[in-house]
Amino acid sequence: MLAWNTVLNHSDPTEFVFPVFTAVRELQPLLFLLFLILYLMILCGNTAIVWVVSTHSSLHTPMYLFLCNLSFLEICYTSAVVPLMLSNILGAQKPISLAGCGAQMFFFVTLGSTDCFLLAAMAYDRYVALCHPLRYALLMTRRLCIRMAVAALGLALFLSLQLTALIFTLPFCGRRREINHFLCDVPPVLRLACADIHVHQAVLYAVGILVLTVPFLLICVSYVLITFAILRIRSAEGHHQAFSTCSSHLTVVLLQYGCCSLVYLRPRSSTLEDEDRQIALVYTFVTPLLNLIYTLANKDVKGALKKAIFVKAASDTD
Known part of the structure; x- marks a missing residue:
């Protein structure tokens, strides 16, 4: 087993920098403000979801417990990426050390992989709810x-540890290299290596299949069975209610797995670095926001949140 201290004890003094997000100086403050607002929305909204689910016993059901875990992951996931990204948008180009880059990659891959595994667990939950009510x-x-959530995190930690340690045993050319991205993601860091990376690329594909392809196939099987179950419902109202419980989850699944597959499972020869940055923006901001909107629009969550706010307001008045 590869050890994490391989990353920390690496003797190469390389530092990494990120390019300026946009060369148009007039756009830099606008982009900074836009991404800051989106980041604060993700933080505040998901914190509210974690709080309301954990404090209301009526929401202590499998679906809402998975949503609570997903919201907590979104908070950690964006916090591992966005603060450094915001500092670079204004043209600061602060360097990140080799160990710092490895740590960001480790947390990014771990949290993203756990997210994918949890989406598969939520699909199974919807399958049981609709097919075996x-x-x-x-x-x-x-x-x-709890076992499914722990297994998702444990498997993600194991895969991320192996992948990150393997990549950072590679030599990198020069003392200061530019990563054409806004985070230390696996593909752009691999491009900076001064060695043969065919083995590392194969490991990346293997991890991508385990994290993306296998859970996505399980989700597809779940939704095929769910569709058959819904078609057996005779009333139009029953159809609408059943589809509405799955539509939000399915939208997030398609965005998350689709974007990640384009980045991690494409052949290296067809990979465009600028496209990778644009796609990464989708699963860094759009997917967490969609999940947040759908969760807050849920009538049970909305009702519990309104009740909590009302109780808080009443206690402050007294």
Whole structure:
């Protein structure tokens, strides 16, 4: 097993820098303000979801527990990326050390992989709820939900540790190299290596298949079975209610897995660095915002949030 201290004890003094986000100086303050507002929305909204789900016993069901875990991941995920990105948007170009770049990659890959595994677990939850409603409470127990969440994090940690340590055993040319991205993602860092990376590329594909392809296929199977179950419902109202419970999750799944597959599973010869940056913006900002909007639009979450705000306001008045 490759050890994480391989990264920290690397003797290469290389520093990495990120390019200016845009060469148009007039756009820099506008982009900074836009991404700062989006980041604060993601932080505040997901913090509210974590708080309301954890404090209201009526929301202690598998679906909302998974949503709570997903919201917590989104907070950590964006916080590992956006602050450094914001500092570079204004043209600061602050360098990041080799160990710092490795740490950001490790947390980024870990949190992103856990996110993908949790989306698959949520698809299974929706399958049980719609295909076996009478056995739902028996099948989707609290213990099973905790085990699925822990397994998702544990597998993500293991894969991320191996991948990050393997990449940072590579030599990098020069003392100061520019990563054509806004974060220390795997593909752009690999491009800076001064060695043969075919083995590393193969490992990246293998990890991508485990993190993206396998969970996505399980989600597809779940939704095929869910579709058959919905078609057996005779009432139009039942169709609408069943589809509405899955539409938000399915939208986030398509965005998350689609964008990540374009970055990590494309052949290296067809990869365009500028496209990777644009795609990364989608799963850094758009996917967390969509998940946030859909969750806050849920009537149970909305009701619990309004009740909590009302109680807080009433206590402050007294």
